[in-house]
């Protein structure tokens with residue numbers, strides 16, 4: 001502690017701009033600045049979770065309008081291991097049920113989506129991105145809107161890596177690319 005304070009005094013003497021600030025003030029200011037920056041950058045910061053060899057990178061869901069019955073969930077799944085794995089199911093208190101969907105353009109050029117009963121493959125040493133217009137988690141039978149800024153707790157189950165609790169950051173409705181519109185799901189809940 002002694003050395004630290006002596007060091008701080010030297011710094012104070014050699015740096016005119018901070019001469020009149022106490023150590024406490026400066027530490028407080030630094031902490032405040034960091035907190036402020038963190039709050040500012042938070043929506044952009046990736047967050048990640050891990051299950052065995054699988055890294056789950058930045059799960060996020062799109063905010064939904066009032067009355068919506070479904071919400072899309074997205075993330076990047078990275079497989080650090082030598083064996084292929086697979087995301088087989090998702091569950092969340094937020095949704096009556098959740099499915100893993102694939103969105104693709106069929107041979108008539110129409111965008112369609114279908115549930116993947118076996119889930120989605122994550123190749124050994126590779127990754128798969130769940131993103132708007134492609135693979136996604138479909139939260140169905142939701143009873144309230146997903147509000148921008150909140151975190152939705154969910155549980156992912158992998159064939160080999162097992163289950164892991166994650167949080168989906170809810171981001172603005174316009175997030176992501178493309179116009180993946182789930183309104184067609186709403187009437188029949190799936």
Ligand SMILES: [Cu+2]
Nearest residue numbers: 101113136138
């Ligand atoms: Cu879908």
